[in-house]
Amino acid sequence: MRSFIFHNRFLAALLLPLSTLIFSCTGPVPMVVNNLDRQVDSVLSLMTLDEKIGQMTLYTSDMDQTGAFVRKEYEEDIKYGRVGSIFNAYGADYTRKLQDLAIKNTRLRIPLLFGYDVIHGHRTIFPVPLAEASSWDMKSIEHAARIAAIEASAEGLHWTFAPMCDIARDPRWGRIVEGSGEDPYLGSEIARARVRGFQGNSLGEVNTVVACVKHYAAYGAAQAGRDYHTTDMSQRLLREVYLPPYKAAIDEGALTVMSSFNDLDGIPATANKFLLSDVLRGEWGFDGFVVTDYNSIGELINHGVAADQAEAAAISLEAGIDMDMQAGIYPATLSNLVDKQLVSEELINIAVRRILKVKFQLGLFEDPYKYCSTEREKTLLMTPGHQEAARDMARKSFVLLKNENQLLPLSKNLKRIAVVGPLADSRQDLIGSWSAAGDWSKAVTLLEGVRAAVPQAQVQYVKGCEITGTSTDNIKQAVEVAKSADVVILAVGEAAWMSGEAASRSDIGLPGVQQTLVEAVYKTGKPVVVVLMNGRPLTIKWIDSHIPAILETWFAGTQAGNAIADVLFGDYNPSGKLPVTFPDNLGQVPVYYSMRNTGRPFEAANKYTSKYLDGPNEPLYVFGYGLSYTKFEYSPLVLDKNILTENDTISISVTVKNTGELAGEEVVQLYVHDKVASVAPPVKTLKGFKKIRIDAGEEKIVQFVLTPADLAFYRADMTYGWEKGAFRIDVGTNSRDVVSAEFNLQ
Numbered sequence: 001m002r003s004f005i006f007h008n009r010f011l012a013a014l015l016l017p018l019s020t021l022i023f024s025c026t027g028p029v030p031m032v033v034n035n036l037d038r039q040v041d042s043v044l045s046l047m048t049l050d051e052k053i054g055q056m057t058l059y060t061s062d063m064d065q066t067g068a069f070v071r072k073e074y075e076e077d078i079k080y081g082r083v084g085s086i087f088n089a090y091g092a093d094y095t096r097k098l099q100d101l102a103i104k105n106t107r108l109r110i111p112l113l114f115g116y117d118v119i120h121g122h123r124t125i126f127p128v129p130l131a132e133a134s135s136w137d138m139k140s141i142e143h144a145a146r147i148a149a150i151e152a153s154a155e156g157l158h159w160t161f162a163p164m165c166d167i168a169r170d171p172r173w174g175r176i177v178e179g180s181g182e183d184p185y186l187g188s189e190i191a192r193a194r195v196r197g198f199q200g201n202s203l204g205e206v207n208t209v210v211a212c213v214k215h216y217a218a219y220g221a222a223q224a225g226r227d228y229h230t231t232d233m234s235q236r237l238l239r240e241v242y243l244p245p246y247k248a249a250i251d252e253g254a255l256t257v258m259s260s261f262n263d264l265d266g267i268p269a270t271a272n273k274f275l276l277s278d279v280l281r282g283e284w285g286f287d288g289f290v291v292t293d294y295n296s297i298g299e300l301i302n303h304g305v306a307a308d309q310a311e312a313a314a315i316s317l318e319a320g321i322d323m324d325m326q327a328g329i330y331p332a333t334l335s336n337l338v339d340k341q342l343v344s345e346e347l348i349n350i351a352v353r354r355i356l357k358v359k360f361q362l363g364l365f366e367d368p369y370k371y372c373s374t375e376r377e378k379t380l381l382m383t384p385g386h387q388e389a390a391r392d393m394a395r396k397s398f399v400l401l402k403n404e405n406q407l408l409p410l411s412k413n414l415k416r417i418a419v420v421g422p423l424a425d426s427r428q429d430l431i432g433s434w435s436a437a438g439d440w441s442k443a444v445t446l447l448e449g450v451r452a453a454v455p456q457a458q459v460q461y462v463k464g465c466e467i468t469g470t471s472t473d474n475i476k477q478a479v480e481v482a483k484s485a486d487v488v489i490l491a492v493g494e495a496a497w498m499s500g501e502a503a504s505r506s507d508i509g510l511p512g513v514q515q516t517l518v519e520a521v522y523k524t525g526k527p528v529v530v531v532l533m534n535g536r537p538l539t540i541k542w543i544d545s546h547i548p549a550i551l552e553t554w555f556a557g558t559q560a561g562n563a564i565a566d567v568l569f570g571d572y573n574p575s576g577k578l579p580v581t582f583p584d585n586l587g588q589v590p591v592y593y594s595m596r597n598t599g600r601p602f603e604a605a606n607k608y609t610s611k612y613l614d615g616p617n618e619p620l621y622v623f624g625y626g627l628s629y630t631k632f633e634y635s636p637l638v639l640d641k642n643i644l645t646e647n648d649t650i651s652i653s654v655t656v657k658n659t660g661e662l663a664g665e666e667v668v669q670l671y672v673h674d675k676v677a678s679v680a681p682p683v684k685t686l687k688g689f690k691k692i693r694i695d696a697g698e699e700k701i702v703q704f705v706l707t708p709a710d711l712a713f714y715r716a717d718m719t720y721g722w723e724k725g726a727f728r729i730d731v732g733t734n735s736r737d738v739v740s741a742e743f744n745l746q
Contacts, residue, residue, distance in 0.1 A: 036357060036360055039360055040356045040360060041353070043108065043356055043365075044349060044352060044356065046108060047352070049335055049345065049348070050082070050335060051081045051106075051107070051110075052345075053330055053335060053348065054077070054080075054082045054084050054331065055084035055085075055110065055352045055355050055356065056084065056322060056324060056334075056348070057077075057084060057085070057324055057330055057331050058083070058084070058086070058087060058291060058326065059071075059074045059077065059083050059085075059086060059328070060088045060326055061074070061086050061088045061089035061094075061098070062088065070086070070089070074086075075101060077331075078098065078101040078105070078106075078112065079101050079102075079105040079106065080105070080106065081106040081107060081110070082331055083112075083331075084110065084112065084323075084355060085112060085114070085115060085159075086098055086112055087114070087159075088116060089114055089116070090114070090152070090155040090157050091377070092154070092155060092156050092371075092372045092373055092376070092377040093372075093374060095371065095372050096156070096369055096372035098112060098114070099112055099372065102368075103368050110356070110359070111368035113158050113159055113355075113364070114157050114158050114159065114371075115158065115160070115161060115212070116157050116159070116161070116437075117160070117434055117436060118152045118157065118160035118161075118162060118209065118436050119160075119164070119434035119435075119436060120434065120435070120436075121144070121147070121148050121151070121435070121436060121438060121557060122148050122151035122152040122436050122437050122438070123155075123381045123382045123436075123437055123438060124147060124151060124382050124383075124387060124389075124390050124438075124557075124558055125432075125438035125443070125558045126144045126147075126148070126390050126394070126557045127397040127555065127556045127560075128177050128178070128433070128499075128554055129164065129177065129179055130176060130178070130179060130180070130181060130535065130580070131394075131397040131553075131556060132144060132190070132393060132397055133186065134399050134577060134579055134626070135396035135397045135576055136186070136576075136667045136689060137396050137691055138189055138192075138193040140396055141193045141194060141197070141393075142193040142196050143389060144197065145162075145163075145193070146198075146200065147389055147390075148160070148197070148198070149198045149199075149200065149207060149209045150207045150386075151380060151382075151386070152436075153206060153207050153209055153376075154207070154371075154373070154376040154377045154379075154381060155381070155437070156371045156372050156377075157209055157371065158209055158210060158362055159209055159212065160198055160209045161214060162194065162198070162212065163190070163191050163198075163211065163213065163214075163249060164179045164215065165179065165180075165187060165191045165213055165216075165245035165248075165249055166179045166214075166220030166245075166260075167179070167180075167183070167187055167218075167221070167242050167245065168181065168182065168220035168221075168580070169220070169580075169581075169590040169591075170220075170221075170224075170225035170589055170590045171508050171536040171537040171538075171580070171583070171589065172225025172226070172504055172505055172506060172508060172536075172589065173222055173225040173226070173227065173504055174227055174498070174499045174501065174502065174504045174505070175219070175227065175503075176220070176499070176535070176536050176537075176580065177433060177499040177500055177535030177554075178433075178434060179220060180245070180579055181578075181579030181580035181623075182579065182580045182581060182592045182594075183579065183594070184242070184245060185688075186579055186686060187244070189248070190245075191213070191245045191246070191249040191252070192248050192249065192251075192252040195249050195252040195253060195254045198210070198211040199211050199253060199255075203361045203362050203363075204362070204363045206363075206370050206373075206376070207380075208362075210256055210362065211249065211254040211255065211256070212257065213246050213250060213254045213256070213257045213258065214260070214293070215258055215259070215260030215261065215262075216257050216258060216259055216260055216280070217238070217242060217243060217260060217264060218231045218242040218243075218260070218262065219231070219261065219262050219269075220242070221233060222262055225504050225505075225506075226504050227501060227503070228261045228262065229262065230262060231262040231263060231264050232265060232266075233264075233265075235718065236679070238264070240713060243279070250280075250284050251284075254288070255288035255289075256288050256289055256291060256358065257280065257286065257288065257289075257291070258290070258291050258292070258293055259272075259291070259292050259296060260293060261296060263303060267305070268296075268299070268300055268303045269296075270292050270293075270297060270299075270300060270316050270319070270321055271300055271303075271305055271306070271312075271315045271316055271319045272319055273318065273319040275319075276290055276320030277319065281320065287354070288354060288357075288358060289322040289351065289354035289355050289357075289358060290321055290323070291321075291322065291324075291325055292323065292324055293325060294325055294326050295325070295326050295327045296316075296327070297312050297316045297321070297324050297327040297329045297330070298312065298329055300312040300315065300316065309329045309332060309333050310336070310342075313332075313333040313334055313337065313343075314337055314342055316329075317330075317334070317343055317347050317348070317351070318347065322350075322351035322352075322354050322355060323355060334348065382442070387559055390557050390558050390559045391559035391566070392563075394553075394557055394559055394560055394563035394564075395566050395567060395572040395574075397553075397554060397556065398551055398552060398553050398554075398556070398564070398574050398576050399551075399552040399576035399577065399578055399625075399626040400550075400552075400567075400574040400626060400627040400628065400629075401550040401551070401627070402544060402547070402548065403548075403549050403627055403629070404548035404549065405548060406629075407487075407529065407548045408529060408549050408551070408567075408568065408570075408629065409568060409569055409570030410529070410569050411569075412453070412454050412569050412570075414454065414457050414486045414487060415458060415486055416458045416460070416484060417450065417457050417458070417459045417486065417487055417488075418459075418460050418461075418462070418478075418482045418484070418485035418487070418488045418526075419446065419447050419459055419460070419461045419462075419489045419491070420461070420463075420464050420481065420482060420489070420491070421463070421491035421492050421514075421517065421531075422492065422512075423446070423533045424446050424447050424491040425445045425446070425448075425461060426445065427441060427443045427445050428440040429467075429494075429495050429555065430443040430444075430445065430496075430555060430557065430560040431443050431496065431558060431560075432496050432500075432535060432554075432557070433496050433499055433500025433503070433535060433555075434500055434501075435496075438557075438558065442558060443557070443560060443561070444559055444561035445560070445561045446489070446491050446560070446561045446565070447561070448562075449563070449564055449566075450561070450565050450568070452561075452565065453565035453569045453571075454569065460481045460484070460485065461481075462478040463478075464478035465478075465512060465513050465514060465516070465517050466512055467493075467495045467511060467514070468511050469512050469513070470512070470513060471513070472516055472517075475513070475516060475517050475520050478520070478521060479520050479524060482524045483524050483526065485526060486526075487526065487527045487528075488524070488529070489529050489531060489568065490528055490530050491530075492514045492530060492531075493510070493514075493532045493533035493538070494511060494533065494534045494535060494536075496535070498535070499534070499535025499555075503535075508536060508538050508539050508583075508586060509539045509586075510538065510540070518530065518542075518543060518547070519542070519546075522546055522547060527548060527549075528548065528549070529548075529550075529551065529568065530547045530549070531551050531553055531564060531568075532550065532552045532553060533554065534552075534554060535555055537578075537580055539582075539585055539586055540582075540620070541584055541585065541620060544620055551567065551568070551574070552578075570629065573628055573629045573630065573662055573663065573664040573665070574626070574627070574629065575626070575664065575665035575666070575667065576626050577625060577626035577669075577734065578622070578623060578625045578626060578734075580592075581593060581621070581622060582620045582621040583619050583620060584615060584619055585615055587612065587615060588612075588615070588617075591619050592623065593624070593684065593735040594623075594682040594684060594686075595682060596680045596681065596683070597680050597682075597683060598610045622734055622735050623735045624667070624686075624733075624734035624735040624736075625735075625736070626667070628660075628664045628665075629660070629664065630658055630661065630662040630663070631658070631659045632656055632657065632660075632666045632694070633656070633657045633659045634654055634731065634732060634733070634738075634739050635654055635739070636654075636739055636741070637652055637729060637731055637739055637740065637741040638653040638654070639651070639652055639653075640653075641743070642742075642743050642744065643743065643744050643746055644706070644745045644746070645746055646708055648707075648708075650705070650706050650707075651705050652670065652703065652731065652741070653701055653703045653704075654668065654701070654731045654739065655700070655701050656668060656702055657694070657699035658694040658696055658697060658698055658699070660696060661696050662696055663694065663695045664694065665691055665692065665693045665694075666691070666733065667689055667690070667691045667733075668689060668690050668691075668731065668732075668733075669689045669731065669732060669733070669735065670686070670687050670689060670729065671684040671686055671729070671730040671738065672684065672685055672687045672710070672711065672727055672728070672729055673685075673727065673728040673730070674711065674713070674727055675742075676726065677713070677715075677725065678716035678723060679713065679714070679716055681713070684730055686735075687704075687706065687710055690702055690704075702731075706729075708722045708745060709722070711745060723745075724744075724745050725744065725745060726742060726745075727743055727744070727745060728740055728742050729743070
């Protein structure tokens with residue numbers, strides 16, 4: 001079907017059905033096929049002010065266990081063109097019903113845009129984003145997003161509120177689970193991969209969804225790790241650490257951005273012209289549309305920067321907010337503000353133009369129902385291929401934190417296995433927070449995965465205790481089962497609801513009496529493997545000191561139990577690396593690998609250096625850390641030159657040898673330290689990584705190439721560029737265990 005445009009000559013035809021409008025107007029209908037801007041403007045020119053404001057309005061549907069429905073007042077809004085987009089609505093039949101309200105009732109038949117939080121899968125649930133980041137596997141992360149887009153689009157969705165690009169260095173913040181951890185380089189690579197996966201090669205294809213970069217900006221730096229809290233930082237920190245992942249997603253082609261709840265430098269993001277207009281549009285050239293987070297315009301009143309809804313609407317629009325999510329303030333105030341000449345209608349035109357453009361790019365003007373196919377819905381959800389991809393992604397996301405005396409992998413010839421812990425058979429928690437349309441009842445538990453992996457073994461299960469609560473009544477039973485077993489698999493951690501939005505924790509140790517359970521099982525003297533399930537780094541110093549094997553599995557999704565069993569019993573060699581530092585104790589927070597140098601670096605014998613009186617500076621597990629069932633040995637670095645000039649490159653090579661008895665994957669990490677600069681440099685920053693597979697006894701040469709641009713930073717005068725001088729290169733298995741060399745930039 002050809003793209004249509006509206007034309008003033010044919011206003012009478014606007015009351016006809018859409019297909020009639022396209023093909024049955026008297027005389028030649030002007031058709032513009034190749035000029036998207038002219039197509040958009042042709043529609044915009046026909047719109048009333050109220051219809052324009054409708055396109056700037058996003059309301060929620062309601063999806064619950066009784067079925068899908070839309071509030072009566074919103075149904076009327078759709079019919080009369082007072083809403084242009086709906087979120088929390090999916091299903092081919094349901095979205096068709098809602099689309100019908102717009103196409104068959106509104107004057108201009110402009111299609112609705114359907115959005116949803118497809119964060120880590122739609123029906124097939126993949127590991128939570130922090131877990132996926134632990135894979136350091138960009139192809140797998142992109143593939144997971146691609147499958148999420150295929151399933152979401154098959155159920156009528158056009159738009160996902162992902163990827164979350166917030167750098168997070170405080171594990172108390174619950175939404176750390178939704179992002180890629182603490183590092184801007186890794187976060188940027190993952191942001192690009194997820195945008196590619198969601199948006200595919202062309203948004204015109206029916207199996208793609210529009211990506212939404214969130215939460216712009218610096219939401220992950222909420223003070224004290226408390227959600228929705230204030231954020232304050234220097235321009236240097238903002239630009240060097242927090243902005244790069246958002247920009248990477250924009251550069252990859254993401255067409256929408258979501259403003260964040262927090263303020264920045266005292267100005268809420270939803271009213272922050274510096275962020276939305278100066279940086280996003282001015283510096284980065286973003287030409288998509290910006291949507292608020294839930295009710296963010298209304299919350300400007302709570303922030304204290306707007307006296308009432310009208311003022312909140314005016315400053316949001318002027319800052320660069322195109323679409324109002326759920327507050328209903330744009331439709332309540334903008335028309336009156338234009339009448340009083342308090343806001344310019346041209347600002348509204350600009351916003352609507354951006355929104356219409358995305359709808360055209362999705363092909364919704366050609367076919368508003370292209371995503372409403374029940375046939376695709378029947379055949380593309382939770383397919384065997386999608387399940388296998390989820391299982392593979394989960395395996396790659398696990399991080400082996402400890403493996404004393406090579407307790408893992410476990411033998412499949414074990415006779416008696418005790419599976420203990422409140423998360424060992426918890427189906428609902430496995431899919432984690434923000435699990436979209438995922439059905440937790442279809443998740444595979446750890447207990448089920450173990451029994452499937454070793455069907456000949458006697459596998460006994462005892463819950464032991466609840467995730468939260470104070471009862472220790474069942475710990476004795478857990479101890480008795482542990483005593484009779486050859487090995488104990490002990491699953492502890494957080495409930496799914498304990499991380500995510502509005503889920504900050506002031507104590508990030510094991511909740512409830514789980515620590516008591518762990519210590520009681522340990523005292524049996526049996527070999528114990530702790531399987532962690534959680535959405536953030538935890539303080540687990542006692543476990544690290546006493547338990548011989550620890551596997552971090554996060555919340556691993558639909559295929560969690562099978563994937564964990566694959567690793568526990570050696571069908572998969574773990575290769576995950578931490579994308580975020582695990583603190584030794586809560587008092588260290590925030591702690592991250594790339595802190596700046598201090599004038600008084602740590603000296604054990606000198607009190608007057610940077611340290612704690614009652615604990616170490618070093619975290620429990622450093623950024624980039626993760627073990628394997630095999631061993632990797634790094635050769636000294638080889639540089640092709642010791643002097644790097646302005647228009648040249650420097651090649652760094654390292655030979656990595658698998659000295660163990662199993663094939664395995666290794667994430668080879670490259671860090672750089674600027675030894676002297678006009679601004680105190682971080683102790684090191686990640687500048688590259690490569691994930692490689694090496695057979696037992698094999699060695700591979702891994703090569704990195706750096707240019708002067710890779711060494712650039714915001715200098716003392718806030719210009720961006722490099723400075724001449726000496727640099728140290730570190731390459732290794734994590735941010736601490738490295739081999740090093742030096743060169744000079746001239």
